[in-house]
Amino acid sequence: MSFDKEVSIIIPAKNEEAYLPKTLDSLKRQKGLSKMEIIVSVSPETTDKTALIAERYRCKVVEGGRPATARNSGANKASYETLFFLDADTYPENDYFLSKALSEFNSRNLDVAGTFLFPDFVGNGFKKSIYNMIFSIENRVFLKRQKTKKPKMQSGMFFKKDAITALNGFKEGIFGEDSEIAERAVNHNPPFNFGILESCGPLITSVRRYEREGIINVLLKVLYLNAKAEIFGYDSLVGVYDNFYKLS
Numbered sequence: 001m002s003f004d005k006e007v008s009i010i011i012p013a014k015n016e017e018a019y020l021p022k023t024l025d026s027l028k029r030q031k032g033l034s035k036m037e038i039i040v041s042v043s044p045e046t047t048d049k050t051a052l053i054a055e056r057y058r059c060k061v062v063e064g065g066r067p068a069t070a071r072n073s074g075a076n077k078a079s080y081e082t083l084f085f086l087d088a089d090t091y092p093e094n095d096y097f098l099s100k101a102l103s104e105f106n107s108r109n110l111d112v113a114g115t116f117l118f119p120d121f122v123g124n125g126f127k128k129s130i131y132n133m134i135f136s137i138e139n140r141v142f143l144k145r146q147k148t149k150k151p152k153m154q155s156g157m158f159f160k161k162d163a164i165t166a167l168n169g170f171k172e173g174i175f176g177e178d179s180e181i182a183e184r185a186v187n188h189n190p191p192f193n194f195g196i197l198e199s200c201g202p203l204i205t206s207v208r209r210y211e212r213e214g215i216i217n218v219l220l221k222v223l224y225l226n227a228k229a230e231i232f233g234y235d236s237l238v239g240v241y242d243n244f245y246k247l248s
Contacts, residue, residue, distance in 0.1 A: 008078035012070030014043035032099030041070035114153025
């Protein structure tokens, strides 16, 4: 039996009523799939209509929490053998994104895979060029490090279910849990196959944090936290969500 075009999509969400509909609309337009389910892991701290929106789109709604907790909760409820973890403010622009991604994921015999990201920004040309440059550099880093012992990835992550089970899911309570699990995957015994998917193109993601906190401020935070993870490991970033890098 082939699972090539069957996918469970897991979306952590906290107060995402402004972004979630656009993401769900884009997922509902996806073509070339045999089966798809969308699981929205809603934080118990949510105070808006996120859960109602997810129900209106006929998603499975489960209790979530911080991003890692929400992803693990969703994975436990997934029906299919391929899992796709997506943020609530990130979406595929191409209607065949998932079909192309799954084809490449399986043809390369990958267990874990990341994707490229591109900024969702409409504004003046100078600021847009800055965002494009930031994300282009980030994508090049993803690609360059995919064959190393310290790969990187963010929102838009594919997993075989048995891989995420063997890895005991995302590590909770740290910054960079997405890249941390990729690192654990390639260093697992035996190692899981990791790669960055290119044929599907990039996902489009919000730049709301940059807009809220300022581009320079966010870049400095991210550079500092990534450098700390490189030198001292991801365990050194326990508590960052509470003390330094709140997501919402």
